[in-house]
Amino acid sequence: MARFMTLRDAVAECIRDGDRVAMEGFTHLIPHAAGHEVIRQGRKGLTLYRMTPDIIYDQLIGMGCAEKLVFSWGGNPGVGSLHRLRDAVENGWPHKLAIEEHSHAAMANAYEAGASNLPFAMFRGYLGVDLPKVNPNIKRVTCPFTGEELAAVPAIRPDVGVIHALRADREGNVLLEGITGVQKETVLASRRSIVTVEELVDDFGPLNRNAVVLPSWTVTAIAVVPGGAHPSYAQGYYKRDNAFYIAWDKISRDRDGFLAWIKDNVLAKGPDAFAAHGRKVA
Amino acid sequence: MARFMTLRDAVAECIRDGDRVAMEGFTHLIPHAAGHEVIRQGRKGLTLYRMTPDIIYDQLIGMGCAEKLVFSWGGNPGVGSLHRLRDAVENGWPHKLAIEEHSHAAMANAYEAGASNLPFAMFRGYLGVDLPKVNPNIKRVTCPFTGEELAAVPAIRPDVGVIHALRADREGNVLLEGITGVQKETVLASRRSIVTVEELVDDFGPLNRNAVVLPSWTVTAIAVVPGGAHPSYAQGYYKRDNAFYIAWDKISRDRDGFLAWIKDNVLAKGPDAFAAHGRKVA
Amino acid sequence: MTNHTPTEMMTIAAARALKNDDVCFVGIGAPSAACNLARLTHAPQITLIYESGTLATRPNVLPLSIGDGELCDTALTTVSVPEMFRYWLQGGRITVGFLGGAQIDRFANLNTTVVGPYDAPQVRLPGGGGAPEIATNCGEIFITMAQSPRSFVGELEFITSMGHGRTGRERRAMGVKTKGPSRLMTDLCVFEPDDDTKEMTVVSIHPGVTREKIAENTGWPVRYASNVGETPPPTAQELEVLRDIQARTKKAHGGSR
Amino acid sequence: MTNHTPTEMMTIAAARALKNDDVCFVGIGAPSAACNLARLTHAPQITLIYESGTLATRPNVLPLSIGDGELCDTALTTVSVPEMFRYWLQGGRITVGFLGGAQIDRFANLNTTVVGPYDAPQVRLPGGGGAPEIATNCGEIFITMAQSPRSFVGELEFITSMGHGRTGRERRAMGVKTKGPSRLMTDLCVFEPDDDTKEMTVVSIHPGVTREKIAENTGWPVRYASNVGETPPPTAQELEVLRDIQARTKKAHGGSR
Secondary structure (H helix, E strand, O other): OOEEOOHHHHHHHHOOOOOEEEEOOOOEOOOHHHHHHHHHOOOOOEEEEEOOOOHHHHHHHHOOOEEEEEEOOOOEOOOEOOHHHHHHHHHOOOOOOEEEEOOHHHHHHHHHHHHOOOOEEEEOOOOOOOHHHHOOOOEEEEOOOOOOEEEEEEOOOOOEEEEEEEEEEOOOOEEEOOOOOOHHHHHHHOOEEEEEEEEEEOOOOOOOOOOEEEOHHHOOEEEEOOOOOOOOEEOOOEOOOHHHHHHHHHHOOOHHHHHHHHHHHHHOOOHHHHHHHOOOOO | OOEEOOHHHHHHHHOOOOOEEEEOOOOEOOOHHHHHHHHHOOOOOEEEEEOOOOHHHHHHHHOOOEEEEEEOOOOEOOOEOOHHHHHHHHHOOOOOOEEEEOOHHHHHHHHHHHHOOOOEEEEOOOOOOOHHHHOOOOEEEEOOOOOOEEEEEEOOOOOEEEEEEEEEEOOOOEEEOOOOOOHHHHHHHOOEEEEEEEEEEOOOOOOOOOOEEEOHHHOOEEEEOOOOOOOOEEOOOEOOOHHHHHHHHHHOOOHHHHHHHHHHHHHOOOHHHHHHHOOOOO | OOOOOHHHHHHHHHHHOOOOOOEEEEOOOHHHHHHHHHHHOOOOOOEEEOOOOEEOOOOOOOOOOOOOHHHHHOOOEEOOHHHHHHHHHOOOOOOEEEEOOOEEOOOOOEEOOEEOOOOOOOEEOOOOOOHHHHHHHOOEEEEEOOOOOOOEOOOOOOOOEOOOOOOOOHHHHOOOOOOOEEEEEOOOEEEEEOOOOOOEEEEEEOOOOOHHHHHHOOOOOOOEEEEEEEOOOOOHHHHHHHHHHHHHHHHHHHOOO | OOOOOHHHHHHHHHHHOOOOOOEEEEOOOHHHHHHHHHHHOOOOOOEEEOOOOEEOOOOOOOOOOOOOHHHHHOOOEEOOHHHHHHHHHOOOOOOEEEEOOOEEOOOOOEEOOEEOOOOOOOEEOOOOOOHHHHHHHOOEEEEEOOOOOOOEOOOOOOOOEOOOOOOOOHHHHOOOOOOOEEEEEOOOEEEEEOOOOOOEEEEEEOOOOOHHHHHHOOOOOOOEEEEEEEOOOOOHHHHHHHHHHHHHHHHHHHOOO
């Protein structure tokens, strides 16, 4: 059964140095507050999984939390580069970052395989491209009926999955709605999981019968962190802060500016700082 | 784009003698009206796919429509045997019926693989059981990373998928809710599809953002047939007629009784007869 | 002694095997009655899952099928059948799979496929449904079946779902890490597998049942644990709750025509 | 002649390639503007799909990311990302994939991965995202990119997504049955693949653009079709609708801080 904890306790208990950690959220519901807590607690040597390492992973990488990144698209969506990610890959600052690179289809299928307790995922892909030449974790499997060859990648099975969701009820069930990305798969594929939520409710009220719900017994820790997805968004709560995504390009461009921003906005603050963004607008 | 048609025209146009046909519905939303129309139009030589061939397939098999059955559980749920299926398998009446038998996990994965345009499905299964000895379509595939062996079955790719859904809007989008079984996969895995619906609405109104919707361009034909799932049920419209499932045991037990029932209730009637069951109760 | 039928004793013994924190994949029929009896008595928080896709369901009447509307109406949420078999069953998230069957052998292998040759069966049974993968993907398996010489057989003609295998050693040989059948509740007694041989062994006999009666209804020489107890008789509460839900069920299923 | 920028001409030429009955997988940036312009002008029934899971979406402002709330709010429904890549893209249900890129070669292969050696890149680009599988699983591929010597290169150092392959023959050799890049709309002209060689060939030049200008901005000797037309200039309606949505977009994205 999920336990309700502070975000500080949840991160302290669930995430250890050297863990394989997936913080997911496909544009929507990105667990920024949890990422900041990991920075504050100074985790090191993490292998970070994420289809779209955007600002949150730029911050973790820039602060030296990650040893390796497994990903399929690393950019500031609609804006441009992730300067901290590039600085790590191109110049080894603050230290060298190993990368394992895939396509979205590969990562999405690999999470799905992880949630399904399969050792690998197969799909029609990686044809005529160079990624298989630089990533030994891309192989082929043959259909035993037709002889056709398909792409194969290992399932993703993180030590810890971290997501942000809309609501939890008092029994610890978690509700997602809207663009749900690979968040359900991330929790189900992981040994342990942390879910931050906008709010705790007595019950979800009348729901679509097929609503995306993670039952309490599939989640390790729940922390109530209103606004915890900012600058991404929470459908029905607050919108994506596109202006911050644009501003991040300038903030992160040089190392000193980045460190100053982290000091003021992460190290000197706590999860409560996100509440200012968590006002319900829709 | 889906076309709105009478059920008679939809079956006449989409289903041909010798086709591979999947009529799905996992207890909920079983397309009984469509099955009756297939009987009335006298289709022959069909290969019928269905995880749970229950009353609807008992009727099709008893009327000699099927040459082969691919299935994973053939019974009258909670009641007992399907007498027409047993008579075909045990005694070849009305003619010999070939069978290809799987487990639910195999069939569910095979539909999922069909919807995903994969040639086969893999899963952890068929361990220590005798079905692989009698079904050559059960093989093994080896994980290229761990060496582990997994079960493999061919994807299901029917010529025609037939389902019953709750509502269609005027653009031909189709809404499902509740126990959705493998219906979405059935339509997406099939070349052509027929969807019968309880009602046509101007629009679906406010929906959960992740509601199960089949977009218009994935469906071939839509026929409005209120009550068309009876004696199964349509969530929010009418309940499962459990008493009829119990009564079927007696109706179907001998050949003459079965033929008399079909004559009175199928051959002498049309899709409109289902409307009596289609009153909205919830 | 309470006035109860052997079937009631079987259902109650089966219900008692379940714990409050179990996540249980429920087979239809006898397992469904036992699981819901557990939920309505000593295990109110038990999570019941039916293969139709209903997660954490709390039916007020027993479903006739595994997909009655009642299951969906009272569920936390309902997922597609492919998701049920991929993320939930194969995902390793189920602690107990609860099965019934037509025939069983001493190693708790089940046959629900055919009696007689597969290609020319004397009796064509419904087939495996979810059972083959339930049997290996759930943490452990409980089975409940009424005993008779036709159902408890010396040798199965067809193994639909693996218990402990033809010799009791197959699970380990295949690298299957789940426990397999750990308890079998019948209308006469309760079996558990022997630690070493994995043969199903009587650990408890229901009140009023004799070893002779068990022998008459079992197609192999029955082994008994060194310390065989008597199954506690149904309590008044167990019987009352069971009869209540069965009365509600009968009314609900019989009433619509 | 209308008063328009080369980028506007590019977006408008790209939009014109789309038809009312297309089901289009939309890349972010230039493709997204073109697809929505098509939807708001000549192709009101076009089905737009973004890889975030939004099916048949109708945004009123252009999304900054592929998963802005606007896309979900205006979609018919939204599916999970694994489902998007399995049932919808791989399922073969998309007629057109619309891509952009950092670098392209004469066979319309794209590089969005690295400039320089993979292990020690001069420039680390974002990577492939959905493109590698969009390129082979959609019925055909449209590409829109501004031309420059740095982006239209003679030889790609890294192929992120396959166009017609290194030699133009790879798709057939690999048994890929989809068409691949069938149209490339730039700020200078429109390319289509030669029927035989599959080399991207100019079929239409935008108003006021010279062959010299195209040559200066292309890293290979450009081939022209036997019959090269002039791209019709933007209509007043096309320009108005494009500028309207871009104004709405700028207001929406810049306004929250």
